[in-house]
Amino acid sequence: MMLIKNGIITNDDRQFKSDVLIENGKVKEIGLNLQVPVDTEIIDAEGSLLIPGGIDPHTHFQLPFMGTVAVDDFDIGTKASIAGGTTFIIDFVIPTKGQSLIAAYDQWRKWADEKVNCDYSLHVAITWWSEQVSKEMEILVKERGVNSFKVFMAYKNSFMINDEEMYQVFKRCKELGALAQVHAENGDLVHEGQKKVLEMGITGPEGHELSRPEECEAEATNRAITIANRVNTPVYIVHVMSKGAAEVIVKHKKEGKKVYGEPIAAGLGVDGTHMWNKDWRHAAAYVMGPPIRPDPQTKEILMDYLASGDLSCVGTDNCTFCADQKAMGKDDFTKIPNGVNGVEDRMSIVWDKGVNTGKLTPCEFVRATSTAAAKIFNVYPQKGRIDVGSDADIVIWDPKKTKTISKETHHHACDFNIFEGMNVTGIAVTTIVKGKVVWSNNTLSTVKGSGKFVPRLPFGSVFDGITQRDQVRNELLRKVEREPYTGKVFQPETK
Ligand code: DUC
Ligand code: ZN
Ligand code: ZN
Ligand code: ZN
Numbered sequence: 287m288m289l290i291k292n293g294i295i296t297n298d299d300r301q302f303k304s305d306v307l308i309e310n311g312k313v314k315e316i317g318l319n320l321q322v323p324v325d326t327e328i329i330d331a332e333g334s335l336l337i338p339g340g341i342d343p344h345t346h347f348q349l350p351f352m353g354t355v356a357v358d359d360f361d362i363g364t365k366a367s368i369a370g371g372t373t374f375i376i377d378f379v380i381p382t383k384g385q386s387l388i389a390a391y392d393q394w395r396k397w398a399d400e401k402v403n404c405d406y407s408l409h410v411a412i413t414w415w416s417e418q419v420s421k422e423m424e425i426l427v428k429e430r431g432v433n434s435f436k437v438f439m440a441y442k443n444s445f446m447i448n449d450e451e452m453y454q455v456f457k458r459c460k461e462l463g464a465l466a467q468v469h470a471e472n473g474d475l476v477h478e479g480q481k482k483v484l485e486m487g488i489t490g491p492e493g494h495e496l497s498r499p500e501e502c503e504a505e506a507t508n509r510a511i512t513i514a515n516r517v518n519t520p521v522y523i524v525h526v527m528s529k530g531a532a533e534v535i536v537k538h539k540k541e542g543k544k545v546y547g548e549p550i551a552a553g554l555g556v557d558g559t560h561m562w563n564k565d566w567r568h569a570a571a572y573v574m575g576p577p578i579r580p581d582p583q584t585k586e587i588l589m590d591y592l593a594s595g596d597l598s599c600v601g602t603d604n605c606t607f608c609a610d611q612k613a614m615g616k617d618d619f620t621k622i623p624n625g626v627n628g629v630e631d632r633m634s635i636v637w638d639k640g641v642n643t644g645k646l647t648p649c650e651f652v653r654a655t656s657t658a659a660a661k662i663f664n665v666y667p668q669k670g671r672i673d674v675g676s677d678a679d680i681v682i683w684d685p686k687k688t689k690t691i692s693k694e695t696h697h698h699a700c701d702f703n704i705f706e707g708m709n710v711t712g713i714a715v716t717t718i719v720k721g722k723v724v725w726s727n728n729t730l731s732t733v734k735g736s737g738k739f740v741p742r743l744p745f746g747s748v749f750d751g752i753t754q755r756d757q758v759r760n761e762l763l764r765k766v767e768r769e770p771y772t773g774k775v776f777q778p779e780t781k
Contacts, residue, residue, distance in 0.1 A: 287314070288721060289322050293331030293682060295672050297338065298653035306336060308678040311720035316674060329723070331682045334715065337652050338672050339373025339404075339679030340633045341659040344524055344548060344601030347377055348397055351605065352623040353614060357699035358606045360401035361734050366604075366630035366697040368404055368725050368732060371714025373679035374669050374740070375629065376407045376659075378436060380445065383414040387422040391430060395739060402737030404719045405677070407665065409434040409467060413444075415451040420458055427462045431741020431766045433664055435459055436467035436524065439506045440498075440575060446473040453513050460519035463744030465662070467522040470506035470531065471498060471576050480620045491561040491569035493619040495577040503576045504530030511538045511545055520544035522662065525603050527553045527576040529587045536596045546662055547597040549588040551628035554600065555635040555705055557582045570612040571702040574603065575624040585639070592636075592654050593645045599658035600636055602628030606700035626704050631691055633681075635705065637712030641685070648685075664742045682716035689713050697730070741766045 288308040295304045295316065307315040307322060347363035349356040358366060360377075367375055377398065381390035387410055398406055410432050412419060426432040437452050438445035447455070452468075459466040479497035488496065507523055511534070514521035526532050526547040535547040558578035563569040572578055591597040605625030615622030636655055640646035646654065660670025667676050691705040717725035724732045741762045749755035 287323060287326040288329065289320065289326050290329045290331050290336060290680065290682070293334055293336035296335045296648050296652055297671055297673070298649050298657035301335075301648060306672065306680065308718075308721045311678055313672060313674055313676050313678050316672070329682070329716065333684070333686070335648060335683040335685060336672060337371075337681050337683050338656045338670050338676070339681050339717065339719070340367075340371050341374045341376075341656045341669060342367060342372050342602050342604070342629050342632060343376045343599060343659040343663060344550065344603050345375045345377045345629055346603065346605035346625065349380065349605055351625070352621070354607065354611045354623050356605045356625060357608055357611070358604060358627075358629070359699070360398045361403065362697065362699045363604065363629060364401070364403040364406070364737060365730055365732055368717045368719065369697045369714070369730060370630035371633040371681040371683065371717055372629060373404045373681070373717060373719050374406065374665070375404070376409055376663060378409045378411055380411040381413055383444075387419060388425060388430070391426060391432070399739060400735050403724065403732035403734060404679070404737045405669070405740050406737055407663065407740045407742055408432060409436055411436045411438065411445065412455045413438065413447065415447065415454050420454070423458050423464070424462060427464055427744050429765050431739065431762055433463065433742040433744050434465040434467055434522070436469065438469045438473070439510065440469060440471035440473035440476050442473040442477045449509065449513060452510070453517065456514050456519050456521070457517045460517050463746040465522055465745065466514055466519055467524055468510040469525070470503060470510050470523050472502045472506045475502045475505070484618065484620070489618055490566065491573050491619050491622060494573045494622070495558050495561055495580060498575070498577060500528040500530040500579060503528050504534050507531040507534045511535070511543060515543055520546070522546040522548065524548050524601065525550050525553070525576060526588065526597060528579050529581075529584055532588060532591050532597060536591065539596060546599070547591070548599060548601045549592055549597050551600065551602045551632040551635045552578050552626045552704060553588055554585050554592070554639055555631070555708070557585060560704070566616065567609045567612065567702070570615065570622050571609070572626065572704055573612070573619065573622045573624055574605070574626045589640055589645055593640065593650060598662060600632060600654050602632050604629040606698055608699070608701045627696070627698050627700055630696055630698060631703075631705050631710070634689070634710040634713050637685070638710040642711055664745060665740055668740070678718060678721040680718045681714045683712065684715045685712050687711065687713050687715060739766060
């Protein structure tokens with residue numbers, strides 16, 4: 287058993303001074319003056335907050351993308367997460383066009399299960415449409431613990447699908463009780479914009495934003511929400527990077543539509559002017575899609591919308607590449623692998639730019655970095671809350687401690703950090719994953735492969751009380767754990 291003493295439990299709804307007793311990876315009791323056995327390990331959290339471990343609902347660890355592979359794999363990526371106070375991540379399975387979704391899922395499970403240092407779940411991207419895809423979506427929901435599917439409106443010639451296909455995916459999501467997610471950028475306009483900017487002789491990283499400005503994101507956001515509304519299903523917009531896109535979300539929410547918007551650490555922490563830096567490697571490090579906007583006001587506006595609840599929860603889109611990989615686009619910005627870091631620094635960025643500025647209360651910080659994602663993706667209250675019965679994923683958060691973010695000390699595999707030199711106050715001093723201290727005194731003590739896949743039930747499941755819900759969840763857990771994931775190719779039934 288472990289007892290964390292003298293901390294202030296901070297959930298999304300209230301803060302109170304309390305000790306936390308942990309047994310078998312779960313919170314056993316909370317309260318003051320708890321009776322504990324003599325051999326209980328005691329951790330003193332005096333002066334700190336106890337917050338539910340951060341949840342990053344948007345990572346791309348070891349993603350094969352744009353001719354290379356993201357360098358933060360599931361081992362390094364989850365170590366970086368833990369060092370920053372994030373204890374649960376949701377990554378994206380991205381099948382290639384024509385690939386079986388289940389085969390891709392099996393591949394991601396194999397990659398992740400061998401390496402994760404904390405629990406994780408998977409969303410699945412739908413990059414093509416057919417009867418087989420429709421069938422496999424059902425298998426993923428009913429047998430594999432997936433309850434969210436993402437479509438790309440950009441990346442023409444690889445992941446992008448058209449409006450008709452998007453309509454079909456959203457309709458299927460609704461039938462299955464899954465959440466539809468969208469990368470919202472107008473892929474055709476991006477494609478034309480890239481040609482135009484290259485023709486103008488602009489080949490450097492600054493061409494990236496010029497070729498796909500804010501209106502390409504705002505238009506696609508509006509279209510995605512409109513299509514979701516036609517089938518009457520909620521929609522989650524990943525990486526909201528611009529004022530225009532955020533305003534579209536707010537407008538539709540005001541009309542009563544169920545829309546979630548996800549700002550990311552990069553969009554809240556920095557601006558896109560870095561892409562104009564004279565040092566090519568520096569500029570290229572900031573290239574991601576959709577672009578980080580050059581207007582320095584954007585990050586303030588996104589934080590304001592997060593504070594008001596108009597934007598829901600903070601992800602990262604962590605998808606890291608080294609300078610040598612980025613150099614594939616040395617003569618052509620369209621070939622720079624898109625992606626930035628974020629998973630390690632997300633929590634401190636949100637605290638520093640949100641709480642320290644007075645925009646967020648500590649409870650709202652917890653909502654934005656953990657609880658909202660747990661609820662939206664249906665893993666609450668197993669994750670996203672410190673309470674009896676919840677997983678003991680707990681962070682001892684020192685609101686007064688400062689650190690300087692740097693590639694010299696970060697835990698990512700990439701050789702650049704987009705927040706380089708930034709001083710942030712408010713950091714994870716100790717991270718506890720399922721009852722074990724895995725980060726303290728600036729040292730990791732993680733165990734590779736110790737994290738578990740967390741299956742997520744579809745929405746709208748009606749249970750006859752909590753006992754039945756737990757039975758259903760445990761059955762799903764057995765199904766997804768049934769056989770070791772070999773990455774073998776799934777053969778869909780042919781009729
Ligand atoms: N954007 C990125 O920057 N990287 C991965 C995929 C994406 O949509
Ligand atoms: Zn994306
Ligand atoms: Zn810069
Ligand atoms: Zn992404």
